[in-house]
Amino acid sequence: MKHASNDLMAIRELNLSYLQFAQRVLASSREAAVQLGLSTQVADALARLSPAQLAKLASSSQLLCLFRLGPDAMLGAFISRNEEPVRSRVLGDAATETSVL
Structure with missing residues (x-):
């Protein structure tokens, strides 16, 4: 039962962080609603919620945010980010070998 309680607490913290983030983003740019996957009506309602209402929601x-990256996009981003150090080492070694010649 302790794991379930910890999981629920983690979901609540993630939800609250997401809602606060969404509110901040929407306050500066209503166009951000599209990037967050929110309809205009939901974005307007979210922007008006009080801190107590955010906490209750x-x-x-259940998670309130939606991860919209497909597995290919996530894997591609991970691979390209992790290839950079390898690419630097390979190019660095090649540059060293070239300078020796």
């Missing part, structure tokens, strides 16, 4: 046992 965050207490849901």
